[in-house]
Amino acid sequence: MSLLSGPERSGCLKILNLMSEVDLLSLSDTVTNKLIVVEDVTEAKETILSFTKNAEELLKRKKVHRDIIFKYLAKEGVVMPPSSEKHQLVKRTLELWSSAEVVVEEPGATDVIKQRLVPNTAMEIADVKADIGCDILMLGQQFCSWFFQLLNSQNTSLGQQAQDWGPQHFWPDVKLRLVARAGSDQLEEFLGAELVSCRLLALTKEEHLHFSPNLEPHGLKVLSSPHGLVLVAVAGTIHRDMTCLGVFDQIFGLIRSPLENNSWKIKFVNMKIRGQDALVGTQTAPALTYNSSELQMLCTL
Template identity: 75%
Template structure:
């Protein structure tokens, strides 16, 4: 019997914590062909883990519903389109477990810097060899997981959203093209925080960033500003509404444990009707490095 790796056991423990007691007991019967009688849910979980030959086999079981895997990935900061089929979610989960990456911390951005340093070099505590692209990836995972958690359709505990993640004079420019074109500008941490919150909580939008090389760019200025630009798709329930491109300006706050806070945001949203049949599965970023360089000056 091959058995599960430690990473897989940990992942399945998290998934099983989302399951009902009756489904867990039923799954235990299925995995053991009813040869082992369990007394309670704790025994059922341990039996399931002990008698599973491989992770894919267990993920494919009927009692491991598609929505369970989707919710588990969302909790881990692995954002998938809500329309994803179960087989796509299984593949992404197996890839995530085999990558050895730990989940992104849900706490404020100070931990994003710590995560970035550890990821680039576990012994590097000085920040030498700082990689803006790595920071960009960690930041986007953190930011979109945090924003998406405010969406009531995900049915998860909202994380700690609020003005504390922004500089007091932060600026947001929101450009939406869906039929007509609308542009909105917001100034100040409270207003910017509330407007972005409304996108997720009231408008029920889900943001799925494309963190592959063609969907993400990042660069740092000599003055401490880091520009992160990312493209992705926007969803509501199971419908893909269009694509977005977002640029963040990040600056460290020395008075708050060197946390990275957001100085400005430019968010451009294009609805399906404004795309003219363009492929939206993993949209590429239209901004080039020289355009982003201008924002640094």
């Protein structure tokens, strides 16, 4: 009898959805000792979930390949070095499920049971903390989780349902400064919610990039000014399919909108992208190149 929790069952199902039909049928035979004959992949998945004693047991099965777990974590916005071994990916996946930071989505369910603290829209970020002084780091973490999940969902190669991306998450006069470094620096600047929204969308929808933010302390900094501007700086890696292309640093300026339920909206975005040369000698998740004083200067602009 399966003892999987809700988050574990949902996560295991997503992993099974990434597996081939041949591997699913073989895995079903393994977990049932060939005592149950299944007719299709849907029945195979349900049988596997029902006869799996615990999540770790399923993840360690030979048919659950390392690359499948890596792809699953990437879809969930979890940063892992491309060189990670399977046991490291299994450990991180179990940590993710134990913290209930997943969206539980059962087949045929009419509602999606959301156990993630990450807001669905920019407006809901207002509910994270009524007073940003209470825990500004939490606001930064939740904003980044929300933003990159939203942006990555526009990448059709990941097989996700596209979420509600658009200019509504930005101030009308938002500014984007994008610097790409591949040999020489290339600077792009955009002004206005529509243009900024379209340029960022193109990174995932057209260029098929996937952004994995590093939300650990060395990859995330959050500062606030007395006037209400919150700066969120985050580092991370950039991927296309199973290839790590480089790293990025990104700074967001957030300001509440009193006319829209006091919700947070993006005032400016500064983004630096560096290619594979930045990965040389790097075995850990990327760290921020900005210090607090540099960020503080942006607060005073």
